[in-house]
Amino acid sequence: MQSPTSTEFNGIIRPAYGTKTVLKEKFVEIYESFFKGNDPSAGQPNFWSELFLLKVNVVYLSKCLSEISQDQLLAIKNNISKLFLKSIETMKEESVQRKINAIDTLCALLQGIFSKRFNNFCFEIITLLTGLNNADTVFPQFVDTIKCLMNDGETAEVKYEALRLAIVVVCGNSNINQNSLNGYFMKDDIFDPLIKIILAPETSHVAYEAIMLLDILANYNKHESKNPYLIKLINIKNEAVFEKIMNVLATTCVKCRSKYIAIQDDDEANKYFVSSLATYVGSILSWTGNGTKKLSNVSDPELAFVRLPSANISILLVFYDLVNNNKRFVDHLAKSIIKFPISAESKVNERDSTTITSSIEIIRDGPYFCDFLSISSYLLQHNRTNRTASYANIILLILVILVEDSTFNKVICEDERRFVVRLCRQRPPLLQNAKFPRPLVGVILDVVIGFINHNLRRKLQTDLYSMALGVIHRIMSFLKKNCVRLPYHWSEIWQSxxxxxxxxxxxxxxxxxxxxxxxxVLLSAINIINLSVTFGDDFFPDPISYDNLFYEIIRAKETFDGLSSIVNKTNFTKPGSPAKSAFQKTASSSQFDVLSNINTICTHFSLKIEGWKLANRVKSITPEQVYSIINANYDTLKLNTPEKLDHYTPYNEIPYHVPLLRQVLRVIVEDFKRREVLIE
Known part of the structure; x- marks a missing residue:
């Protein structure tokens, strides 16, 4: 391999005017010697002071580190260790410029080292930087120095640089639980400095990074030991913190959504006819020819969509952790919806990304939650990779937790409190266009139905479908228990x-x-239909909704006949057996024939329809005539009333979702490391 010290590239080594002599930047000359294993500081008492006055050539330093092997690094570990220690010392000096240069040096150095594939990651990292004997002395000082600069740095730039260095260290390994350096951040936590950065106006532009770092630290070995960040996250009471986090979350969601719209503007997709879901068999349909507008500069929309969402969507982990762990945050989220006037017709989700101002404190005309629902719709409908599946998990878990909260449910179900939310209309089959103010519970149902319709593949993501159906079931259970009649296109749910x-x-x-x-998944979907058949009177807005339900069941008679043979052969959850997941049906509700009422409906009305056709001497029948027969024969229909159809197991992260969330965390950390600067 060519030595990195002999590499030449533009901007680092330049020819002198009128001669073949090559003049090297002093920084390059020093580090060239450094990476050869020499000690350029020998006999130079002012060497380090002068070095950290030089502007750091990050490009050159990163290139050197990328081209040197693990073995070569270990061979010059004395130089690496000395550079690491001297940089920490310089961070404590009064000179602001030296501090910033020292941090820039450390960021480039550590990123280069962390990128190597060591056989024993933690052991060899510590060996390189401090040696095993000095680790417990140096690293606590290192963390304390970062903490002091984040808390009391002379300028906003110094505070940000310290924050950036902390991010580099904490996210050095995408599996943060295997990065033992993070243990030092547990012993001397930086929670308060992070909150200070989040709230301070002068560091508002880096609130995203501070919020993400705080939450990543809160996930470090959180199930194995006490995590001070998680404990403090659970106990946050300051509503200003909640407000800032939701503001950053919403702004990020709008920016991420704008990238989907830039590929294919779906604003006018409602003008075109798309076949109903009944004929949809789950194939991935063509992106073109469906009437949606497409920007001419995107040659392959499907490939472009696969690359989305933006890495900054990783902030959804913060939303999940707060919703799951802090009831005060959920209450604040509900209040953020309530504070808008009842007559509000929110246009918040029609905002273009270019309208986001430089200040995070923008004037809003709708709740932050609307922006989350909007990006969720786009992401769930374009879920095609393991990466997007990770975020789909987070989104659906957030919705499950929220719709289990009675206070939150009351707010989103208020018929008087309506908002407009832009939902994805880039892929057929399209839901009814709902560009009118409506309760947010209807928007949530549309988001979930969008997922169900657009992810039918032979490699079915059963875990995601269980969550999606769990959201619908919990909403219906709340509506039933509280007798809330919801105006909604219910037929879309039956068709889905x-x-x-x-x-x-x-x-x-x-x-x-x-x-x-x-x-x-089968049982959950059938359970929702049973719940609607049995208790629809409690939450349907009008009799026609019941007619639509029975009509769709009758139309699907062949499907239910086929399912009967499967269900009869299937050993669903038996009484006393452990549930497979938090979304599985309770044992007591599986003791009756789950298709009994549905089959009764199919048989009862099929006989009535055949009798009507015979009496009227016709071979076919119109939908209107079927509706008329349904209305005329409700009285003679006898159904069972199964118990506990509205019961469910409340969500608990432990133990079922721990392995899943660990995988998701790795994806999120990797995305966070390649984040874009969204708020400038």
Missing amino acids: LIGLLKFILSNIEHFQQDRDSVNE
Whole structure:
């Protein structure tokens, strides 16, 4: 391998005028010698003081580190250790410029070292930087220095540089639980300085980074030991902190959504006809020819969508952790919706990214939560990779937790408190266009239905479908218990659920290896239909909604007949057996024939329809005539009233979701390391 010290590139080594002699930047000359294993500081008492006055050539330093091997690094570990220690010493000096240069040096040095694939990551990192014997002396001083600069740095730039250095260290390994350096941040936590940066006007532009670092630290070995960041996160009471976090979250969501719209503007997609879900079989349809506008400079929209969302969407982890751990935050979220006038017709989700001002304190005309729902719609409909699946998990878990909260549910179900939310309309089948003010619970249902409709694949993401169905079930349970009549296009739910059942039935042979998980999805979808059949009177807005439900069930008679044979052969959760996940149906509700009422409806009305056709001597029948027959024969229909259809197991992260969230955390840390600066 060519030595990095002999590499030449523009801006680092330049020819002198009129001669072949090459003049080297002093910084380059010093580090060239440094990486050869020489000690340029020998016999130079002012060497380090002068070095840290030089502007750091990050490009050159990073290039040197990228081109040197692990073994070569270990061979010059004395130089590496000396540079690390001298940089820490310089961070404590009074000179602001030296501090910043020292931090820039450390960031480049540590990023280069962390990028190496050491056999024993933590052991060899510590060996390089301090040696094992000095680690417990040097690293606490290092963390304390970072903490002091974040808290009391002379300028906003110094505070940000210290924050940036902390991020480099904490995220050195995408699996933060295997980065033992993070243990030093547990012993001397930087929670208060991070909160100070989040709230201070002069550091408002880096609030995103501070919020993310705080939450990543709160996830470090949180199930194995006491985590001071998580404990303090749970106990946050300051509503100014909640407000700032939601402001940053909402702004980030709008920016991330704008990248989807830049690929394909879906604002006028409602003008074009798309086939109903009943004919949708889950294939990935073409991006073109569906009437949606597409920007001419995007040659391959499908490939462009796969690369989204932006890495900054990693902030969704913060939202999840607060919703899951801090009830005061959920209450604040509800209050942030309540504070808008009842007559408000929010346009918040129509904001273009170019309208975001340089200040994070922008004037809003709708709740922050609307921006989260909007980006959720786009992300869930374009879920095509393991990376997007990680974020889909986070989104659906957030929704599950929120719709379990009775206070939050009351707010989002208020018919008088309506908002407009822009939802994704880039992929058929399209839901009814709802560009009018409505309760947010209807928006949540649309977001979830969008996921169900656009992720029907033979490699079915059963965990995500269980969560999505769990959201619908929890909402219906709340509506039923509180007798809330929700104006909503309920027929879309029936079509989506029946479409899901039909898809599973037609591909049942492909699900043999994952049969238990698929069975759980089947049971959850059937349970929602049973809940609606039995208790729809409590939450449907009008009789026609019931008619629509029965009409869709009758239309899907063949599907339910096919499912009957599967359900009869399927050993669903038995009484006393452990539940597979937090979204699985309770044992007591599985003791009756889950298709009994549905089959009764199909049989009862099919006989009535055939009788009507015979009496009227016709071979076919119109939908209007079917509706008329349904209305005329409710009185003779006898159904069972199963118990506990509205019961569910409340969400708990432990133990079912711990492995999943650890995988998600790695994706989020990796994304955070390649984040964009969204707020300038």
